[in-house]
Amino acid sequence: MNSGIITILTDFGTRDGYVGSCKGVIKQMAPHVEITDISHDIPAFDIEAAALALYNYYEYFPKGTIHLAIVDPGVGSDRQALILRTAGYTFVGPDNGLFHLIMENEAHTLYAIDKDVFLKGVKHATFHGRDLFAPAAARLALGHAPASFARQLPQRTDHGLRPFRKNNDGHIVVPVMSVDHFGNIIFAFNRQDLERMHMPRIKSIGFKGERIGGLVKYYSAEEPGRLLALWNSRDFLEIAVNGGNAARELQVDPGKDTLILEVE
Amino acid sequence: MNSGIITILTDFGTRDGYVGSCKGVIKQMAPHVEITDISHDIPAFDIEAAALALYNYYEYFPKGTIHLAIVDPGVGSDRQALILRTAGYTFVGPDNGLFHLIMENEAHTLYAIDKDVFLKGVKHATFHGRDLFAPAAARLALGHAPASFARQLPQRTDHGLRPFRKNNDGHIVVPVMSVDHFGNIIFAFNRQDLERMHMPRIKSIGFKGERIGGLVKYYSAEEPGRLLALWNSRDFLEIAVNGGNAARELQVDPGKDTLILEVE
Amino acid sequence: MNSGIITILTDFGTRDGYVGSCKGVIKQMAPHVEITDISHDIPAFDIEAAALALYNYYEYFPKGTIHLAIVDPGVGSDRQALILRTAGYTFVGPDNGLFHLIMENEAHTLYAIDKDVFLKGVKHATFHGRDLFAPAAARLALGHAPASFARQLPQRTDHGLRPFRKNNDGHIVVPVMSVDHFGNIIFAFNRQDLERMHMPRIKSIGFKGERIGGLVKYYSAEEPGRLLALWNSRDFLEIAVNGGNAARELQVDPGKDTLILEVE
Structure with missing residues (x-):
């Protein structure tokens, strides 16, 4: 092969x-x-x-x-x-x-x-x-x-991924995984992670003082210049701005900033 | 094929x-x-x-x-x-x-x-x-x-090109089409456009307060650092600086700036 | 062939x-x-x-x-x-x-x-x-x-290379040849140049007020953030910072800055 x-x-x-x-x-x-x-x-x-x-x-x-x-x-x-x-x-x-x-x-x-x-x-x-x-x-x-x-080599058990975690309010705290060429912010949480929780609906997303009510399907489904969230083309949670650069506009620090996910 | x-x-x-x-x-x-x-x-x-x-x-x-x-x-x-x-x-x-x-x-x-x-x-x-x-x-x-x-699909008649136009003085006003990797400024006007006007000579070119007397054949035909104009390798009108970056030096705003062409 | x-x-x-x-x-x-x-x-x-x-x-x-x-x-x-x-x-x-x-x-x-x-x-x-x-x-x-x-064409004798030279103290003065993508500074002096001098040991390297005592074999052989010198993968003398950008940190001007090499 x-x-x-x-x-x-x-x-x-x-x-x-x-x-x-x-x-x-x-x-x-x-x-x-x-x-x-x-x-x-x-x-x-x-x-x-x-x-x-x-x-x-x-x-x-x-x-x-x-x-x-x-x-x-x-x-x-x-x-x-x-x-x-x-x-x-x-x-x-x-x-x-x-x-x-x-x-x-x-x-x-x-x-x-x-x-x-x-x-x-x-x-x-x-x-x-x-x-x-x-x-x-x-x-x-x-x-x-x-x-x-x-x-x-022997199998490894810890692959060194930075995990998401639950906080005291039952919300999920997710670190930034990467910022892409378009300034889209990609988070270490994917569609399968949500399904595994048996709570398949995202109620709200909080990030750097902004609140997003739910997910859209594609970028231009939101008004130009508006913040949005979606499952990206590899099923990771992503925050973007239609026609803009979300990471620049929100002044994202990938090592520090986390997203708060409210599910139900 | x-x-x-x-x-x-x-x-x-x-x-x-x-x-x-x-x-x-x-x-x-x-x-x-x-x-x-x-x-x-x-x-x-x-x-x-x-x-x-x-x-x-x-x-x-x-x-x-x-x-x-x-x-x-x-x-x-x-x-x-x-x-x-x-x-x-x-x-x-x-x-x-x-x-x-x-x-x-x-x-x-x-x-x-x-x-x-x-x-x-x-x-x-x-x-x-x-x-x-x-x-x-x-x-x-x-x-x-x-x-x-x-x-x-049916044939289309309007391809959405930004056209050049004539102003009241009979001069031709041409929008910027693109700025290339070298900072050369390329205009939406080509050699064929000129030929179609039956006025085959460019008398002068005005752009952002600068005046260029005529066209040269290649960049280093002008002194280093000097502004020049030529038909580029795809026959579009281009403004450049020999060894420099014309768009940066003239602080070009592609959406706004236009070139004034005097032909005869 | x-x-x-x-x-x-x-x-x-x-x-x-x-x-x-x-x-x-x-x-x-x-x-x-x-x-x-x-x-x-x-x-x-x-x-x-x-x-x-x-x-x-x-x-x-x-x-x-x-x-x-x-x-x-x-x-x-x-x-x-x-x-x-x-x-x-x-x-x-x-x-x-x-x-x-x-x-x-x-x-x-x-x-x-x-x-x-x-x-x-x-x-x-x-x-x-x-x-x-x-x-x-x-x-x-x-x-x-x-x-x-x-x-x-006839053979040429001068290939136009910028040479290193000896100064009055017997030290070797070497111009910067290039700064690479990682900010590593590459000098116009290679391992063969040293061998030809029959003085095969570098005693010290001076560059922009910094002094480096000797060569290492690879970048992470030095502490993170520390300046180092080595023969690079093409045998040129190179100054780098482990995990950093040497040219930026030293504010290198490739046309002006020279390195002083003390050999013995």
Whole structure:
């Protein structure tokens, strides 16, 4: 099962040629692979943003696709280099939380790459994208089994997700997960979380002093410039402004601000 | 006639994986298609900028190329989903003015996609790029006729272009069409417009209190830092600064500022 | 020797469709070529940044790859259009310093493209990316020899690199070469330069009033937020901040600031 596709997601930007060198390495090792750019504009070191982006696209690709994801502030240290395999897809990247939404979402097997296979004799320790992760992805695309250059790790129970919680009033307190390109604010609470509570109706949403009465289906269902909430295209709760930038208008601080959800 | 290429233009940015999911959908439906990124950096909701970009590249591609373009502030509402077909190319995107320069430029046939073909059973209404436009483009790339999932629309006479006009002095008043990446200011007036007036010489150009005596052939034909005007690479009138950023230096407001053209 | 790949590096940005038209031209002339985006985010007119980016990726690609690079403030003037050929790679772009690190690094042959072959009858002089360089690269990808549309130039001795120098105290003064996407500051001095001096140890590094005692191997080997120096992944001397942006924190002016190196 191999789609012949390797996708790439990084926080490298493109302008220094760092991504270019990763692509070159892959094409040199596996000339028939098709490389698909996802993004190189992940904010520098923003593992959380990369994790959500990855979750947004991974399962739309043909089964057998290899997803390479590199946001790697710990490059060169002893953090592990992972291969994660689900029923349909293979992921390659550093062990720092990048894959936590996938791990939470699907049964999977986890491997730690034997770094010496790739780094023996390499004198640099600052660019594992080029020297370790890209060659590992290329080798998988050529049909090598993970076990031929990685050892299986035990299952993990805590995937490090920031959870929502109930407060004293019985309301649900949800942290911001990410702010997207349009300024839409995405929260760590999804449609399935609500269904699991057997309280399937949202009565009101409070966020930064604003109160939203209920959910709409799409952005322009609300007046231009008005705040709205909806289940987004991946079923996460999202706050947006029709035709505007909600995060800018509300001056959102993703690390601090929380949403209060009243359900019934 | 099928080049096997689908190009993609959006205002999604890349960092949330939204474009990634569109690419995945296409590769899953039509594995042999070659996807060519045009841009995902169209300013959010800027239909006019996307329309000009599309005009800049579409006819340089091999005949039979499918051009997918998604800038879609009205997603989920009842705006139509279009297929536009010219002698050489097929375009897929929302019905909001994205294709007006193509419609103005070439004979074409217009179709409205039967949205139910793609959206039946889809519970989200916020991401037609992934759920409607990408699958429609993939289906066309597989050789399906537009009529198999879209109905033909009557010809339109008004394509919604912002026109230039004559003022009381007989001068021509031209609105700004777009400001490009280099800060070059592009106006809604082209070489053919001038030829049609049987007054083939530009005597002077006035813009924001500056006066330019005539046209040059290329940027560095003027001194570094000096304002200049030329017919750009798509024959539109353009104001630029050699080695500089004209829009920033003149503090251009594209919605308001107009150029005064004296011809003879 | 032909990998079937053309890479593209420009300062065009993507949002105006200018890059799109270059890609279209290539696919129209050479349908089987695989186009690989390197970057279109080179800062406008920044030849030095493009030269370093090119050096960062070029030799990681399969032998026979054609590297198209267009940062071209002198478009339309009489600057030459180059083909540069090394043992493994072919480069196409304007003659303005873009290729100086390659010329310095490798034996090569240099050709000046006969512009009339491509520009005869073309009425625009502002977009040689689309009208001259892209078609020249496509023609090379089709197997045409450079000599069939370009004439060989004599070898050059001065490649225009900004050199480091020794000051009166015997210390080495090194100019900034580039600042990368992460704010890492890259200097025009590499590991081989040090080895050639037969003084293989760096005793101290002074930069903008800061003093760094020695080199580390990777970023997180230093405390978060602390300034550090290392040989980067292309063996250039680099100053960085673990998890931070060194150029912003030190308010670096690349044209002015120099580093003082004490060796022993």
